[in-house]
Amino acid sequence: MSAKEWRKLFPILDQEVNGKPLVYLDSAATSQKPIQVIEALDKYYKEYNSNVHRGVHTLGTRATDGYEGAREKVRRFIGAKSTQEIIFTRGTTTAINTVARSYGNANLAEGDEIVITPMEHHSNIIPWQQVAKTTGATLKYIPLQPDGTIDLADVENTVTEHTKIVSVMQVSNVLGTINPIKEIAAIAHKNGAIMVVDGAQSTPHMKVDVQDLDCDFFAFSAHKMCGPTGIGVLYGKKALLNKMEPVEFGGEMIDFVGLQESTWKELPWKFEGGTPIIAGAIGLGAAIDFLEEIGLDNILKLEHELADYALERLSELEGVTIFGPKERAGLVTFNLNDVHPHDVATVLDSEGIAVRAGHHCAQPLMKWLDVTATARASFYLYNTKDDVDAFLKGLTTAKEYFGHVF
Amino acid sequence: MSSNLDQLYRQVIMDHYKNPRNKGVLEDGALTINMNNPTCGDRIQLTLKVEDGKIESAKFDGEGCSISLASASMMTQAVKGLSVEEAIKLANIFYDMMLGNDYDDETIDLGDIEALQGVSKFPARIKCATLAWKAMEQGVGKKEEE
Numbered sequence: 167m168s169a170k171e172w173r174k175l176f177p178i179l180d181q182e183v184n185g186k187p188l189v190y191l192d193s194a195a196t197s198q199k200p201i202q203v204i205e206a207l208d209k210y211y212k213e214y215n216s217n218v219h220r221g222v223h224t225l226g227t228r229a230t231d232g233y234e235g236a237r238e239k240v241r242r243f244i245g246a247k248s249t250q251e252i253i254f255t256r257g258t259t260t261a262i263n264t265v266a267r268s269y270g271n272a273n274l275a276e277g278d279e280i281v282i283t284p285m286e287h288h289s290n291i292i293p294w295q296q297v298a299k300t301t302g303a304t305l306k307y308i309p310l311q312p313d314g315t316i317d318l319a320d321v322e323n324t325v326t327e328h329t330k331i332v333s334v335m336q337v338s339n340v341l342g343t344i345n346p347i348k349e350i351a352a353i354a355h356k357n358g359a360i361m362v363v364d365g366a367q368s369t370p371h372m373k374v375d376v377q378d379l380d381c382d383f384f385a386f387s388a389h390k391m392c393g394p395t396g397i398g399v400l401y402g403k404k405a406l407l408n409k410m411e412p413v414e415f416g417g418e419m420i421d422f423v424g425l426q427e428s429t430w431k432e433l434p435w436k437f438e439g440g441t442p443i444i445a446g447a448i449g450l451g452a453a454i455d456f457l458e459e460i461g462l463d464n465i466l467k468l469e470h471e472l473a474d475y476a477l478e479r480l481s482e483l484e485g486v487t488i489f490g491p492k493e494r495a496g497l498v499t500f501n502l503n504d505v506h507p508h509d510v511a512t513v514l515d516s517e518g519i520a521v522r523a524g525h526h527c528a529q530p531l532m533k534w535l536d537v538t539a540t541a542r543a544s545f546y547l548y549n550t551k552d553d554v555d556a557f558l559k560g561l562t563t564a565k566e567y568f569g570h571v572f
Numbered sequence: 573m574s575s576n577l578d579q580l581y582r583q584v585i586m587d588h589y590k591n592p593r594n595k596g597v598l599e600d601g602a603l604t605i606n607m608n609n610p611t612c613g614d615r616i617q618l619t620l621k622v623e624d625g626k627i628e629s630a631k632f633d634g635e636g637c638s639i640s641l642a643s644a645s646m647m648t649q650a651v652k653g654l655s656v657e658e659a660i661k662l663a664n665i666f667y668d669m670m671l672g673n674d675y676d677d678e679t680i681d682l683g684d685i686e687a688l689q690g691v692s693k694f695p696a697r698i699k700c701a702t703l704a705w706k707a708m709e710q711g712v713g714k715k716e717e718e
Contacts, residue, residue, distance in 0.1 A: 509639075512696075524613055538636075
């Protein structure tokens with residue numbers, strides 16, 4: 167199947183926006199959903215919606231099988247050893263917060279360090295700021311190279327024997343930088359720290375193998391990889407998860423409840439308090455089936471082609487500033503002369519083209535880039551060269567439109 | 573190019589964007605309000621001089637898109653000389669205009685502000701246009717509390 171045929175599997179793309187065919191270039195914010203995922207959700211609600219892990223009735227069993235079956239798909243998809251290491255969360259943010267609140271608050275103290283980078287998404291900054299405030303630990307940043315990459319020598323210099331946690335994104339949602347996670351994890355471990363990975367922007371696009379990366383925690387969201395919103399995954403090494411306390415308490419996560427004391431279920435359920443995100447997990451499972459059928463290698467190849475083509479065409483357009491390194495994931499962040507990215511995005515939207523404009527939940531990175539905001543076009547498996555052409559045509563229109571102002 | 577877009581980016585808006593009125597900071601005991609639009613990173617610093625319930629002068633500084641900066645420029649022009657009560661009334665008229673509701677254009681002269689009417693067709697941009705007005709409201713509210 168070619169990209170044009172993949173595209174047909176996404177019903178939402180077959181529409182006009184502002185009188186023009188929709189060109190969706192905002193998949194780094196959230197991806198569109200293929201018909202297979204939409205139908206899996208529909209089927210769950212129409213045929214076997216029921217609570218899991220409790221009812222003895224038939225629907226309850228089917229729902230439990232669907233929910234736990236999705237966990238096994240996730241395990242295989244990211245190469246985890248055991249389904250006990252796969253915890254369903256609300257998304258990447260909740261996953262990182264779980265590690266911060268459970269592991270971070272219990273294991274860090276004054277004098278300890280947490281190491282992150284200035285390119286992180288807010289969801290991989292603020293949880294650590296909070297741990298630092300609570301425990302008295304210090305939050306440190308690995309400096310970035312001028313092109314927005316990480317030099318391992320800087321990791322060596324920043325991570326010390328006092329470092330307890332290193333947390334880095336695998337792919338930058340702004341720069342597109344692909345970070346050397348395996349190497350950073352090795353440096354973290356050499357210093358006795360654990361390695362946390364924000365995989366929100368990598369998991370949808372490239373093969374992830376948590377055992378090969380040797381990370382201790384890995385977080386990602388379903389909605390950026392063709393799945394539904396409201397569900398994500400926290401992977402954690404079993405030995406660590408076993409020692410950690412849950413952060414949410416209530417139904418579903420308990421073993422025995424007494425008047426004064428309670429005990430928890432075994433992994434992974436002790437971290438899944440309350441009725442879980444059943445439909446979401448089933449939708450994520452369908453998304454994984456879909457991505458595996460297409461093949462992540464094919465997706466990565468297409469995105470590289472599109473990003474290269476977009477970069478080449480953009481460099482022909484005068485007045486465009488491109489942010490990020492040459493070697494990058496399938497997204498391009500840019501600014502057009504002095505035109506504010508909001509204004510660029512509004513003109514593009516009037517042509518049916520959806521891009522992101524703003525700070526991309528990365529205010530420290532915006533500061534590092536010395537801009538208040540940028541525009542971003544991000545690609546996924548349903549995008550084509552025609553989309554890139556439409557995007558460039560839209561940018562030319564924006565440039566002409568604001569040309570009389572500047 | 574759609575006519576909606578031309579309505580959004582009217583000449584007078586672009587003029588305020590390019591040549592902002594009252595850009596800068598008022599010193600000497602002026603009220604200072606800092607406000608962000610956290611979804612997009614726009615930020616405004618508004619300084620107001622309010623004496624005897626009247627806005628003597630207003631200046632703004634900050635970063636943002638054409639709509640937010642033009643709106644700030646127009647706002648500082650419009651509220652100068654108004655009583656606090658009138659300024660709040662004008663803000664509410666402006667919000668009505670942004671929401672596409674009927675608005676009162678008879679009791680207060682809207683001047684350049686009316687050029688921003690086209691923003692109501694672009695829901696994603698309304699917050700850009702209202703940022704400076706929200707800052708002004710907060711500022712005069714602070715004064716009232718004193």
